[in-house]
Amino acid sequence: MSMYLAGFGLAVPEHAIAQTDAAKLGLSFSSPDGSRERTLQALYKRSGVTKRHSVLLETSEGPVENRQSFYPPIECADDPGPSTEARMRAFEQHAPPLVASAGRRALGDAQMAADEITHLVTVSCTGFFAPGLDAALVETLGLRRTVQRTHVGFMGCHGALNGVRVASSFTGADKDARVLLCSVELCTLHLAYGWDPERLVANALFADGAAAVVGIPADERHDGWKVAASGTLLLPDSPEAMSWRIGDNGFRMTLAPQVPDLIQAHVAGWLREWLHDQGVALEDVRSWAVHPGGPRVLTAFGQSVGLEKQALWASREVLADYGNMSSATILFILQRMREAGAEGPCVAVAFGPGLVAEVALLV
Numbered sequence: 001m002s003m004y005l006a007g008f009g010l011a012v013p014e015h016a017i018a019q020t021d022a023a024k025l026g027l028s029f030s031s032p033d034g035s036r037e038r039t040l041q042a043l044y045k046r047s048g049v050t051k052r053h054s055v056l057l058e059t060s061e062g063p064v065e066n067r068q069s070f071y072p073p074i075e076c077a078d079d080p081g082p083s084t085e086a087r088m089r090a091f092e093q094h095a096p097p098l099v100a101s102a103g104r105r106a107l108g109d110a111q112m113a114a115d116e117i118t119h120l121v122t123v124s125c126t127g128f129f130a131p132g133l134d135a136a137l138v139e140t141l142g143l144r145r146t147v148q149r150t151h152v153g154f155m156g157c158h159g160a161l162n163g164v165r166v167a168s169s170f171t172g173a174d175k176d177a178r179v180l181l182c183s184v185e186l187c188t189l190h191l192a193y194g195w196d197p198e199r200l201v202a203n204a205l206f207a208d209g210a211a212a213v214v215g216i217p218a219d220e221r222h223d224g225w226k227v228a229a230s231g232t233l234l235l236p237d238s239p240e241a242m243s244w245r246i247g248d249n250g251f252r253m254t255l256a257p258q259v260p261d262l263i264q265a266h267v268a269g270w271l272r273e274w275l276h277d278q279g280v281a282l283e284d285v286r287s288w289a290v291h292p293g294g295p296r297v298l299t300a301f302g303q304s305v306g307l308e309k310q311a312l313w314a315s316r317e318v319l320a321d322y323g324n325m326s327s328a329t330i331l332f333i334l335q336r337m338r339e340a341g342a343e344g345p346c347v348a349v350a351f352g353p354g355l356v357a358e359v360a361l362l363v
Contacts, residue, residue: 002071003168003179003227005362007110008335009212011101012322015057015103017067019049019204024064029074029081029193036195044204048295048316052207052323054188055094074193080249081193087250091127091186096136099184099210105217106180106212114142116178117214119170123152123163123183123327125244126190126251127199136333137182142293156244157291159327160211161360165230171217184210185326190250202253205294207323211331225334225344225362231274235266236357259293259355260300267357268304271349279360280345287342288312289333291350292319301349314340334362 017025023044027037056070065073070090071081093134099122107114121144122133134149148170152163160183168177187206192199217227233242241262243254272282288307292298292315302312314336325332330350337346346362 003114003171004211004218004220004222005216005225005227005334006216006222007106007108007112008104008149008331008338009102009109009216010332010335011098011210012054013057013062013208015067016051016053017057017060018051019044022052023204023323026132026191028065029071029191029261030195030203032074032076033100037152040200043200044106047204048292048319049205049323050320052188054208055090055098055186056188062233068260071191077194079193081191082249084246084248084250087189088127088129090189092129092355095124095127095184095186096133096140098208099182099212099279100137100140101132102210102212103137103180103182106214108140112178112214115144117143117147117180118174118177118180119148119167120151121150121152121163121167121179121181123159123181124185125154125156125326126187127158128153133182133184143180154244155362156242157293157324157326158350158358160330161337161348161350161358162232164173164213164227164360165325167213167215168227168230171215175219177217178217179299180212182210182212183213183328183331185328187212187324187326189228190253192252198255199253201255201294205324207325209322209325209328209332211328211335213331219227220344225338225346227360228279228363229361233267233270233357235262235355235357236263241355242351242353244338244353258352262355263297263357264300264304267301270357271305271347271359274359275347275361280361285345285347287337287344287346288350289330289337289346290315291333292316292324292349294324295319297351314342
């Protein structure tokens with residue numbers, strides 16, 4: 001496996017909301033009588049998020065209750081909120097233009113024309129429609145109508161690393177391959193109504209965003225990062241620690257408090273062995289791109305691997321600036337590190353339902 005990352009592109013919705021205001025908005029669909037404001041504000045503050053973008057925001061200014069109209073105030077404790085059908089209509093409306101913006105920027109960064117792309121890989125776990133994102137990108141970006149399309153769906157926060165593996169397989173098998181990988185997640189379409197602690201944590205973390213990467217065969221000369229290897233671990237005794245299921249009123253996330261403990265218990269030993277198999281000692285890794293499932297996940301991973309807090313600076317910055325954008329987040333982190341001139345070897349790690357850890361080695 002080998003692929004150069006020749007270009008990156010990022011995109012977020014036009015409007016954003018500060019986390020303090022997001023907590024006020026969240027109260028309107030979690031507590032019918034508004035009596036739990038202090039509890040919710042404390043929860044949102046501990047998330048590590050400063051602001052988030054959402055396709056549902058109609059303005060970034062003014063009274064919080066007037067900034068969006070998709071989520072009406074909760075009427076009673078049993079109010080489930082908008083239907084899944086309504087949420088999927090919103091996904092079909094908003095996801096294609098957002099991901100096209102990211103794809104267009106990645107092509108520009110790689111100095112590559114759209115009709116040079118031979119393979120298209122799309123990634124998303126927050127929406128479904130057909131014809132899907134791939135067909136929309138063919139039209140909006142002007143890709144070849146013969147471009148070979150692959151979709152990585154419903155794999156959660158590590159989905160982009162699965163997409164990187166697919167893209168690397170194409171560039172490894174075909175010296176003429178030019179792959180565009182596009183990830184888009186509209187997590188705010190799945191904000192949960194009611195006072196369920198696990199779902200309140202998800203409400204406090206997730207946001208919308210899109211990211212894209214252009215991959216080319218590694219035997220071509222290029223100054224960027226090369227994807228040298230990828231790996232995966234299904235953690236034992238963890239199927240209910242993190243899940244993502246389709247309900248009648250949005251997709252339902254399970255995010256158990258034990259997730260950081262599971263990561264701390266199982267990931268470091270496996271990662272050390274996996275890196276050894278790639279000819280890299282864990283102590284030789286110069287840069288870390290770790291998906292910020294939340295501040296406790298970052299702390300648990302860093303402690304288990306023996307990292308200084310500063311080693312995960314990019315993960316914490318992206319979490320603060322954008323929130324958790326599911327699969328797109330890891331590409332935001334890699335781009336921030338790339339802009340800062342981060343050194344390799346670099347290890348990218350993300351976690352998703354399973355509980356699964358996905359990893360990529362960049363050199």
